[in-house]
Amino acid sequence: MDLRYGMNPHQRARITSPEASPVRVIHGSPSLINYLDALNGWQLVREAAAVTGAAAAASFKHVSPAGAALAGNLDETMRRAWDLGNGDVGAATAAYVRARDIDPKSSFGDLIAVSEPVDRELADLLAGVVSDGIIAPGFAPGTVEILARKKRGTFLVLEADASYEPPPWEHREVFGMVLEQERDRLPITADLLRVVHGSMPRPDTVRDALLGMITLRYTQSNSVAYVKDGMTIGVGAGQQSRVDCTRLAGTKAGIWWLRRLPAIQALAFAAGTSRQDRLNWQVRLAENAVTDSQRTALTAQVTSAAQVAEVEDADRLGWLARLTDATLVSDGYIPFRDNIDHANRLGVRYIVEPGGSTRTGEVVDACRELGLTLIHTGTRLFHH
Numbered sequence: 001m002d003l004r005y006g007m008n009p010h011q012r013a014r015i016t017s018p019e020a021s022p023v024r025v026i027h028g029s030p031s032l033i034n035y036l037d038a039l040n041g042w043q044l045v046r047e048a049a050a051v052t053g054a055a056a057a058a059s060f061k062h063v064s065p066a067g068a069a070l071a072g073n074l075d076e077t078m079r080r081a082w083d084l085g086n087g088d089v090g091a092a093t094a095a096y097v098r099a100r101d102i103d104p105k106s107s108f109g110d111l112i113a114v115s116e117p118v119d120r121e122l123a124d125l126l127a128g129v130v131s132d133g134i135i136a137p138g139f140a141p142g143t144v145e146i147l148a149r150k151k152r153g154t155f156l157v158l159e160a161d162a163s164y165e166p167p168p169w170e171h172r173e174v175f176g177m178v179l180e181q182e183r184d185r186l187p188i189t190a191d192l193l194r195v196v197h198g199s200m201p202r203p204d205t206v207r208d209a210l211l212g213m214i215t216l217r218y219t220q221s222n223s224v225a226y227v228k229d230g231m232t233i234g235v236g237a238g239q240q241s242r243v244d245c246t247r248l249a250g251t252k253a254g255i256w257w258l259r260r261l262p263a264i265q266a267l268a269f270a271a272g273t274s275r276q277d278r279l280n281w282q283v284r285l286a287e288n289a290v291t292d293s294q295r296t297a298l299t300a301q302v303t304s305a306a307q308v309a310e311v312e313d314a315d316r317l318g319w320l321a322r323l324t325d326a327t328l329v330s331d332g333y334i335p336f337r338d339n340i341d342h343a344n345r346l347g348v349r350y351i352v353e354p355g356g357s358t359r360t361g362e363v364v365d366a367c368r369e370l371g372l373t374l375i376h377t378g379t380r381l382f383h384h
Contacts, residue, residue: 022164028156041113049115057095064237067102070230092116137162198373212329226253258286323347337366
């Protein structure tokens with residue numbers, strides 16, 4: 001099967017797998033990266049839903065999740081950002097809104113993965129979201145037609161075979177060499193969690209730890225995730241240094257929380273400002289990285305320039321101190337205590353890592369000093 005193109009438009013690409021395929025193209029013409037995002041995203045949400053018993057969704061960009069989440073509560077910020085009002089929201093929609101809201105800047109133009117069939121409610125929401133495609137185990141009548149109209153008719157609609165089980169071995173060819181390995185089929189369950197220091201985790205903390213581990217299993221390594229309330233509120237992917245992963249994920253978690261700063265939520269935008277523009281301004285203000293030219297543009301889009309000054313004068317550190325009870329999950333062992341120090345600054349109370357570093361004693365001491373719970377899994381989850 002020929003693909004639209006490979007990693008880049010100047011590269012041809014095709015699929016040469018056997019006829020039994022786990023994915024059916026319902027609409028659109030996928031590229032190689034589309035398939036990589038879809039296949040990784042589908043595996044993540046299928047596994048997360050199976051392990052937790054909740055609907056799961058992921059927002060994938062460049063073969064790593066910008067966000068992954070389970071169905072759950074939608075706070076006022078999410079409801080306002082995605083125009084959901086105060087009524088009940090279905091599980092698939094709730095899971096995706098929670099996943100997309102984690103890092104809406106990175107999720108712009110994402111490949112969506114949901115563990116449940118797409119219903120009319122989710123299709124109607126996605127009709128107004130900037131995205132490249134979706135993979136799901138099914139589509140309710142009429143939903144494909146809604147989705148197929150997106151992106152001037154180029155939106156990808158992919159149906160996953162929920163019963164498909166891949167072969168036990170996988171392989172790839174690089175520079176003429178075929179490399180093979182066993183597929184990572186280790187069950188991720190609560191049995192992997194061993195408390196080294198601190199209190200036994202609550203059931204919701206166990207759920208967050210498992211969601212974090214499953215997410216990192218399909219995230220470019222090195223990788224770290226901050227997880228809270230069934231959402232990966234920050235994912236740091238593909239960094240050579242683990243502390244850079246920790247800091248990157250922490251920055252994203254902090255931005256997610258700062259978007260909930262009352263002064264940012266109180267911003268009143270001029271009529272006609274698109275949802276994505278509103279989100280982008282909220283993120284820039286949360287980042288505290290608005291340039292002079294952007295400030296001029298923002299002043300023209302809000303109903304009062306004083307609102308911008310209120311955001312810039314707000315007590316950011318005080319608000320960040322209210323972010324608590326998060327869990328940090330690492331795909332590899334934590335080599336130095338600086339990771340713990342950075343995590344502690346952003347409300348992390350549980351550290352989940354394989355363990356086994358030559359400096360594990362220093363990591364244990366840091367958790368003891370800061371009052372954090374340290375959990376070893378004995379399981380590395382590298383993904384390349």
